Amino acid sequence: MFILVNLKAYPCDPIEVATAARDVAEESGVRIAVSPQAADISRVADTGVETWAQHVDPNDYGSHTGSTLAEAVAEAGAVGTLINHSEKRMKLADIDGSVQAAERAGLETCVCANNPAQIGAVSALGPDSVAVEPPELIGGDVSVATADPGIVTDAVDSAANVDEDVDVYCGAGISTGDDVVTAEELGASGILLASGVAKADDPRAALEDLVSGL
Numbered sequence: 001m002f003i004l005v006n007l008k009a010y011p012c013d014p015i016e017v018a019t020a021a022r023d024v025a026e027e028s029g030v031r032i033a034v035s036p037q038a039a040d041i042s043r044v045a046d047t048g049v050e051t052w053a054q055h056v057d058p059n060d061y062g063s064h065t066g067s068t069l070a071e072a073v074a075e076a077g078a079v080g081t082l083i084n085h086s087e088k089r090m091k092l093a094d095i096d097g098s099v100q101a102a103e104r105a106g107l108e109t110c111v112c113a114n115n116p117a118q119i120g121a122v123s124a125l126g127p128d129s130v131a132v133e134p135p136e137l138i139g140g141d142v143s144v145a146t147a148d149p150g151i152v153t154d155a156v157d158s159a160a161n162v163d164e165d166v167d168v169y170c171g172a173g174i175s176t177g178d179d180v181v182t183a184e185e186l187g188a189s190g191i192l193l194a195s196g197v198a199k200a201d202d203p204r205a206a207l208e209d210l211v212s213g214l
């Protein structure tokens with residue numbers, strides 16, 4: 001299982017989370033990555049943790065003020081990027097452009113989507129992975145894997161029907177090792193989470209719990 005920690009714009013210490021994630025990944029052998037604010041990518045990557053961007057724009061180099069250039073986040077130390085999110089909604093054509101931009105820059109890609117139908121649509125764009133996250137469960141304390149297990153299994157089927165090489169992750173409300181094991185049993189090969197770590201009093205303990213059943 002891959003554990004991808006999205007720090008969103010939470011007021012946590014990205015270096016504290018990054019060092020904890022690096023250590024827990026080393027100790028457990030579980031792949032863990034941290035996705036900080038773009039401005040923090042470089043110093044998070046310097047900790048040695050696997051670092052992902054939260055977003056890249058579809059554009060190439062050029063006159064694109066305010067854009068997040070895929071090559072720039074790769075140069076800063078990111079090895080992957082999220083694309084699209086319930087909190088950063090993109091048009092399908094722009095998701096396609098961002099997947100291509102990320103691939104051009106050598107970044108691994110994970111496209112987020114709200115439901116299994118959208119998972120099928122974005123799987124057709126050829127990302128490395130997709131993540132199903134029901135918006136109504138994001139930021140809550142009930143895991144998608146227990147609140148709506150069918151959405152995870154349907155997302156797995158939906159992606160496989162389009163492209164069997166696309167990994168499927170799930171997210172929303174995941175905070176415990178039991179949630180991670182349940183997600184794995186439903187066919188997910190990774191989880192995407194935020195508040196369970198970013199808002200935890202002790203991010204290291206939260207990460208240790210997440211990997212405890214793997």
Ligand SMILES: O=C(CO)COP(=O)(O)O
Pocket residue numbers: 006133137138139140171172173174192193194195196
């Ligand atoms: O949106 C998410 C990750 O991208 C999930 O957020 P929570 O883990 O806070 O529910």
